[in-house]
Amino acid sequence: MYTLRKKCGSIGKHGLLVLLSLLAVFPLYWMVVSSFKNQGEIFGTAFWPAAPTLENYTYAFEQMPISRMLLNSFIIAIAMTALQLLTSILAAYALTRWQFKGRGILYTMLTLTWLIPAQATMIPNYIQVNEWGLQGNPLAIVLPFAASAFAVISMYQGFNQFPRALIDAARLDGAGEWQILTRVVLPPMKATISSLGILLFINSWNEYLWPMLVTKKLESAPIQIGIKSFVSSDVNMWGSLMAATTISCLPILIIYIILQRHIVDSFMKWGIK
Amino acid sequence: MGAITIQHIVKNFSRDIQVLKDLELQIEDGSFTVLLGPSGCGKSTLLRIIAGLETPTSGRVLLDGQDITDTEPGQRQLAMVFQNYALYPHMTAEQNVEYGLKIKKVPKEERRRRVQDALAMVELGDQAQKRPAQMSGGQRQRVALARALVKSPKVFLMDEPLSNLDAKLRNQMRVKISQLYRQLGSTFLYVTHDQVEAMSMGTDIVILNQGKIMQRGTPQQIYTDPQNTFVAGFIGSPPCNILPWNRGSVAIRPEEVRTAGTGEPGLTMPAKILSTEQLGDDSIYLLSTPLGQMKMKRPCNWQQQEEEIRILLPAEKLYFFDEQGDRIPSTDTLRQDFSLYLGHCNMASRAVAD
Numbered sequence: 001m002y003t004l005r006k007k008c009g010s011i012g013k014h015g016l017l018v019l020l021s022l023l024a025v026f027p028l029y030w031m032v033v034s035s036f037k038n039q040g041e042i043f044g045t046a047f048w049p050a051a052p053t054l055e056n057y058t059y060a061f062e063q064m065p066i067s068r069m070l071l072n073s074f075i076i077a078i079a080m081t082a083l084q085l086l087t088s089i090l091a092a093y094a095l096t097r098w099q100f101k102g103r104g105i106l107y108t109m110l111t112l113t114w115l116i117p118a119q120a121t122m123i124p125n126y127i128q129v130n131e132w133g134l135q136g137n138p139l140a141i142v143l144p145f146a147a148s149a150f151a152v153i154s155m156y157q158g159f160n161q162f163p164r165a166l167i168d169a170a171r172l173d174g175a176g177e178w179q180i181l182t183r184v185v186l187p188p189m190k191a192t193i194s195s196l197g198i199l200l201f202i203n204s205w206n207e208y209l210w211p212m213l214v215t216k217k218l219e220s221a222p223i224q225i226g227i228k229s230f231v232s233s234d235v236n237m238w239g240s241l242m243a244a245t246t247i248s249c250l251p252i253l254i255i256y257i258i259l260q261r262h263i264v265d266s267f268m269k270w271g272i273k
Numbered sequence: 274m275g276a277i278t279i280q281h282i283v284k285n286f287s288r289d290i291q292v293l294k295d296l297e298l299q300i301e302d303g304s305f306t307v308l309l310g311p312s313g314c315g316k317s318t319l320l321r322i323i324a325g326l327e328t329p330t331s332g333r334v335l336l337d338g339q340d341i342t343d344t345e346p347g348q349r350q351l352a353m354v355f356q357n358y359a360l361y362p363h364m365t366a367e368q369n370v371e372y373g374l375k376i377k378k379v380p381k382e383e384r385r386r387r388v389q390d391a392l393a394m395v396e397l398g399d400q401a402q403k404r405p406a407q408m409s410g411g412q413r414q415r416v417a418l419a420r421a422l423v424k425s426p427k428v429f430l431m432d433e434p435l436s437n438l439d440a441k442l443r444n445q446m447r448v449k450i451s452q453l454y455r456q457l458g459s460t461f462l463y464v465t466h467d468q469v470e471a472m473s474m475g476t477d478i479v480i481l482n483q484g485k486i487m488q489r490g491t492p493q494q495i496y497t498d499p500q501n502t503f504v505a506g507f508i509g510s511p512p513c514n515i516l517p518w519n520r521g522s523v524a525i526r527p528e529e530v531r532t533a534g535t536g537e538p539g540l541t542m543p544a545k546i547l548s549t550e551q552l553g554d555d556s557i558y559l560l561s562t563p564l565g566q567m568k569m570k571r572p573c574n575w576q577q578q579e580e581e582i583r584i585l586l587p588a589e590k591l592y593f594f595d596e597q598g599d600r601i602p603s604t605d606t607l608r609q610d611f612s613l614y615l616g617h618c619n620m621a622s623r624a625v626a627d
Contacts, residue, residue, distance in 0.1 A: 165359035168326050169420075173373035174347025183372075187363040 028249070035242035042238050056239035057247075063240065064226045065219055066247060072138065073205060073222040074251070079142045080204035081197055088151035089193070093181055095152075096159040097167070107156070114149035122210065129214055136216040144210070151200060158192045159185070191262075198255075198263050205252060223248040274337045275427035275460035276302040277323060282332035284318055284484075292318045294484040296332070300428075300477075305454050305461040307475035309468060311507070315484040316464045317432055323462065324353050324430050336427065347376070352421035353430040357437060358413045360405040366392065366416045367401040370423050391423035392416075394453070411442040418453070428460040435470065447474060468508055472496070480504055499524070502598035511557060513592070514567035519614050520607075521595040527557065529590040530569040533583035540615050543622070544569075544584045560584065563622035564615070588612075 034042060036052040060066060095107050125144040134140035162185055170184040186193065208224045215221040218229070227248055230241035256263055279298040285291050292315045300306045308316040321327040323334055325346035333342045341349050360369050370391055374384045392398050395415035405413050414434060421429055431450070435443045451474050454461050465471055471478050472492040480487045480495065480503075487507075488500045499505035505513040505524040513524035533541040544560040544567075551573060558569045562584070569584065588608045593601045601607070 163357070163359070165355045165357055166361060168321075168324075168346075169353070169355060169359040169361075170372075171326065171346045172324060172351070172353050173420075174345075174376040175372075179376065184361055188361075 031242050031249075032246050035239065035246045037239060039239060056243035059237070060230070060240040060243045060247070064229065064244065066223065066226060066244065068219055069221055069223040069226045070247070070251070072220060073224070073248070076138055076141050076207075076211070076222050077201050077204040079138075080145050080207075081200040083142065083146040084148040084151045084200050084204075085193065085197055087147040088155040088196075089181075089186070091147070091152045092155035092159050093185070095156055096162075097177075110149050110152055114153065118210070122213065125210075126213055135214060136220060138220055140214040141207070141211045141222070145204070145207075148200065151196060154196050155193075158189055158196075162189065195262055195265055198259060199267075201255075202252060274302050276300060276337055277428060277460070277462070278333075278335040278338070279319070279323070280333040280335065282319065282322060282334070283330045284315070284322065284327065285330045292484050293322075293329070296484070296486065298479065298486065298489075300460060300462060302337075302460055303458055304477045305451075305463065305475050306477045306479060307471040308462065308464045308479050308481060309471040309475075310466065310481035310487075312466060314481040316466075316481050319481070320353075320430050320432050320462065320464045323428075324351055325349050347373075350424075350427045351430055352424045352426035352428075353432065354414070354417045354421050354434045356433040358405070358410075358417045360413055360416055360420075362405055365402050365404055366397060366408070366412075366419075369405070369416055370419045373420065373424055387423050387425075388419075391419040394422055394456075395419045395449070410438050411446065414438065414446060415449070418450070422453070422457075426459070428462060431461065431463045433465055434463075435465075436467075443470075450474060468510070480507065482507075499592060500600045502594050505592060505594070511568050511570070515594075516564045516567065518593075518611055520610065521593065521601070522598070523611055524592040524594065525567075525586050525590055527568040527570040528555075529587060530567070531585040531587065532571075533585040535585070537585060537587065539585040539587040540612050541583050541585050542615060542619055544582050546580050546582065563618040 033047065033049060035056050036054070037044070037046075037049040038051065038053050038055065041049055041051075091110070095103060121144075129135060129140040129144065132140075134143070166184055166188075167180055170180045175184065206224070207222070208228075211222050212225050212228070215225060218226055223244070227241060227244045230237040230244060277298075277300040279296055279300075282293050282296040283291070284293040296315075296319065308319060310316050318327060322329050325341070325344060329342065333340055335341065336349065336351075360366075361372065364372065367388055371384055371388045374387060379387070389398065389401075392401055395418050397412060397415050397419060400408065400412060400416075403412075405416065408416065414437075417434070434450075435446050438446060447470060450461075450463075454474075463470075463474065472495075475492060477489070478492055478495050479489045482503050488495060488504045490498070495504065495508055499508065499513065502515055502522055502524065506515050509526055511527050513526050514530070516523045516525070531537060531539070542562050542564070544562045547559045547561050547566070550557040550559075554573060555570050556573045558571065560567050560569055589603075591603060591608070591611065593603055593607050593611070595601050
């Protein structure tokens with residue numbers, strides 16, 4: 001009796017989880033299916049296109065330098081991720097390793113910057129980038145995001161858990177600070193760094209508002225800006241919009257399929273979704 | 274050479290926490306010196322100051338007469354073995370041992386030879402390509418030993434290196450470290466809170482408590498000639514019974530407490546057995562006496578049927594301490610004085626019983 005009730009409970013719970021998963025996946029499915037529908041079908045409720053067509057993709061590629069924008073997105077996301085990892089590793093190492101005056105205050109201030117909304121820093125950043133003459137340059141997208149408080153906090157936690165005795169052993173072996181960091185501390189933390197890297201890459205890839213402010217031409221813009229141009233006040237090209245969106249999601253989907261376990265681990269590890 | 278001189282070392286961790294209090298110590302070249310003391314006594318801090326991993330608040334550290342207080346740890350010609358091995362997890366045993374030599378830019382050929390020799394000394398020649406995670410605790414600690422050996426240091430510093438091992442491995446490693454000490458003839462400075470390790474390995478024991486040296490001597494001296502109540506109450510298993518006395522306190526080892534009636538000279542008093550602890554060869558009896566509770570260690574073939582017994586304290590085995598807990602030389606007058614005190618306590622306890 002007890003086993004039967006337990007089994008029913010388990011089926012019920014799993015059923016609910018499957019339903020919630022379907023709800024989460026449905027928009028993605030709808031996006032992909034709609035991208036293969038023709039103009040007449042696009043507002044229909046059919047779960048599968050009656051006559052699947054690639055015309056939305058052809059149109060999107062004709063109208064937009066999609067390959068170029070995908071490449072831009074890649075370059076920007078990789079540069080942002082690399083810079084954020086570099087600055088966070090150096091900052092977190094200094095904050096955990098060295099006992100200096102004002103260390104606590106500095107860390108608190110860094111943590112607090114995480115709470116400042118991006119909109120509040122957008123205008124000062126915009127003015128700064130313009131002063132540097134970087135308007136329209138991909139560097140303008142990357143530079144203001146070269147350091148991330150979230151990345152510093154995450155690395156700080158990682159370094160704090162690193163066994164001190166290993167650093168002591170390296171100091172007795174005669175290693176200097178740079179050698180300790182690169183040869184002793186970072187190699188065992190590969191998993192932590194790559195999981196943080198995955199999150200930073202996904203965040204950078206999805207960046208929209210800031211790149212839109214500082215890019216002038218579609219050729220130098222990331223894919224997210226290109227997608228928006230299918231939506232205008234006059235006509236909404238829903239089919240092509242879905243095709244471009246599907247293309248923009250593909251790299252992340254491919255990365256997700258390859259690194260599925262690592263990505264889930266990183267979400268669990270850093271406690272975000 | 275590898276003589277260490279500690280001059281007036283003070284270490285404060287904050288304004289209120291003073292871990293080492295003006296410590297003076299000379300560690301002889303070629304000695305196996307053990308720093309022994311309870312947790313928090315400052316022994317590991319002292320070792321870390323000698324290694325250069327902590328900076329003293331004041332005082333100097335000399336190695337062979339040369340001031341090394343401000344020298345970088347890697348330049349001190351010392352090697353250290355840590356409690357939790359501190360092996361680099363991403364490197365093989367060989368790479369772990371080799372790393373220090375690589376940093377010092379020792380030529381590849383010489384490096385290889387020295388690494389092989391060091392691993393062979395700890396009998397790990399065939400495990401060179403394994404990573405720490407693939408090794409047992411004992412093997413890891415031997416890699417840590419090899420990492421110290423390969424540097425041919427003047428002094429080996431060991432910070433409770435056997436605490437993470439099980440009892441059987443601990444015994445094996447004790448023998449191994451003693452063998453290495455005899456083989457190398459270098460100075461060994463060993464930190465532990467385990468007196469069995471200290472007594473069995475050390476040639477010189479320094480007992481620390483609350484940042485101060487309580488006593489220093491050979492294992493035999495420490496055991497047979499405690500200079501204060503702390504050492505008497507710390508060394509031995511179980512340690513000395515410390516009994517009250519009108520001029521301070523008196524201590525006697527549980528193994529020296531006898532049963533009366535054998536004709537042996539000494540002071541006698543009644544005792545009640547409260548509990549018995551079987552240790553295999555010996556048994557430890559917890560007794561209630563007119564001087565308070567005390568322990569008696571007897572061979573386990575000693576059969577005691579009754580709960581009420583009379584015990585005898587051989588007068589020459591008693592240690593006398595003043596009110597500050599410092600040892601005072603045993604004299605006939607002191608023994609008589611204690612005998613009178615004991616007689617008075619015996620009478621008082623009889624009066625209470627009646």
